[in-house]
Amino acid sequence: MISINELNGLKSYFETQSKLAKNRPIYIITEGDIITWKNDSDVFDIDALKIGVKMRSETSAVLAASQNKVLTDKVPEFVYGRKLLVNSIPIVNGEGNAVGALTTLTPRLHPIAAAFNHFAPILAEMFPEGVILYMTDLKKYTYKQSSSSFSLPVNEVGDKFKEDDISFEVIKTKKMIIKEVDAGKYGIPLLVACYPLFDEDNQNEVMDTFGMVIPKKAAAQLREMSENLDNGLTGISAAIEELAASASQIHENEQVLNVDIKEIISLSDAINQVSVFIKEIADETKMLGLNAAIEAARAGEAGRGFGVVAEEIRKLSEQSKSTVPKIKELTDNIKNTVDKVIAQSNSSLSSSQEQAAASEEITASIQEITSMAEELNRVSKQL
Template sequence: MISIDQANGLKVFAEIQANTANNRPLYIMTEGDLITWKNDSDVFDIGALSVGVSISSDSVTHKSISEKKAIAEKIPRAVYGIRLLVNCIPIIDEAGNAVGAFSAFYPILHPIAAAFDHFASILAEMFPEGVLLYMTDLQKYSYRQSSKVFDLPNIQVGNELTENDIALNSIKTKQITIKEFDASTYGVPVLGVNYPLFDENNEVVATFGIALPKEIAIQLRDMSENLDHGLSGISAAIEQLAASASQIHENEQVLNKEINGIISLSEKINQVSVFIKEIADETKMLGLNAAIEAARAGEAGRGFGVVAEEIRKLSEQSKSTVPQIKELTENIKIDVDKVIEKSNGSLNSSQEQAAASEEITASIEEITSMASELSSIAKQL
């Protein structure tokens, strides 16, 4: 308890404390149940507590007077619209009677709200694209801090919360709320994130929100989607080219086998030529023997001698075609060797083309995957 003189001394102290204390208290003095003096701060006031207003019989101040003792008590939000801690000290006269009370009302702030002015201005400049930080109580916006490069004029301290405000959803659901807004709401695309803040009884008492510009993220997402579509088309074309290269490779393999078959046939022709030469040599010898025998037979063998001569001529002619056949087959073999060489080169090239196409396809698929991941990241920005 304090005397009337001590109470007057507290007034001076209270006037200094009102705007210097971190929690910006509100002070009142009563005579009986009537408020006779009040000192509020620049940022905190309770309109219901004004000079000339009588306090209710169930108030902490009235209880302190009636019980003649100092009382500290928390007042729920339902009484004055804000959570409060009240310290009341009864004032006694010279006779020791409680004739009034000196009361200090302290707003109970969430730790984030108490520190908002200290960290928000620093944090706001840590976002290169800009950000708006804000806090709400259960009905309205109570704090805001924009960055130099981004602001939302629609959100101002004192504005009542509406159904469009994600803070209201966080209050109702007691969960983090994330929502994308198109330009129709704030004039620019915005990503809003809101966190419910709880008291010691796990009740939501406020929210903390972050609003981020989404214009660059949307542009990034559009670019990534266009890139994704473009790469998908390129990938399809490369896959078709790879399929064609594989078909060419198969055709070259078949051609190579057929060329090898021609070489084998040329070798068989050479074998036949050798056989023809052998037959021609033997026929020539037979013709020579027949001519000798015809000469021995005299006039009777003259006709047979003519036949033998013709046989020898045919043998010479057959023998003379053998080098020509051999020369032709050798030329065929030379040409075939050249074709084989080119075919092998084409075969190797088609193999390399197929392998390169597969590598390009794999690279395109990797880039496409990166584009899809980029689009997912853009959606999260």
């Protein structure tokens, strides 16, 4: 019980206490069922409770005065928009009759909410990429703590959340929810986790939610790099396959060229054989011309015309014979040139074979790297 004479001293005490108390309570004094004095805190107030307001008969303040005893009550959220712990102490006059009550209204906090301001600043700095820790009641954001390396100008304390908010879904389903948010909404991809916090007196009733917003910048960069790597390797692999196909075609062309060159050599050998045959004919023709000239000289005047013919035959024989070395020189030059081409062709043929083999090895290596890039992409999506 509190004596009416003690009220003035208590008012001064409560005005100081409301600023120092951990849960920032509201103090009210009622006379009968009318609020005659109120002291709210700097962070917590209930607009419905104002000086001059008449309290309902079922409230703790009215019942404490009417029953002349101390009462404690847990007020659900729908009454004043906040779960409250209410303590009402009767105020008695000099005759000991209750004339009113002193009521303390303290926000009922989940243990995590009560400790949030103590653990959140420490926990927020333990995430390498940063984090936003937050809490909500059933309608709005009540706490927020950002790390020094990451913050977003959203979901500020006092902001009401909408039906598409993860907290609304958690309250509705009474289950933990973890989801990814793409970069289109906040500029960077995020991982959002939200947990329901149940009333200690009713484990089936969600009282608050506790959430974390974690940036996935490194994972996004890793995914982008792996995708770029995958795309680049795909293009390189296609180019290598085309190069391998070209190398195979070059190899086939070199083989055909090698065969053609061998045919040219065979033709050069045939020309040399014809040259030898021409030389033999020229030698024979020269001998026949010489014999004919001798016979024409013996025949005297009658063989003069025949002698002229024999002389022309010998000249033609000499000319034919002198042509043979030139033909041989040309065919030898052709053969030497062809020999060089053969050597180059063989070298090119060997190189094209090595190129084709190297292309196949490169293609196999790129396929292996591509497989690693795909695995890297899969891992980045799990971060």
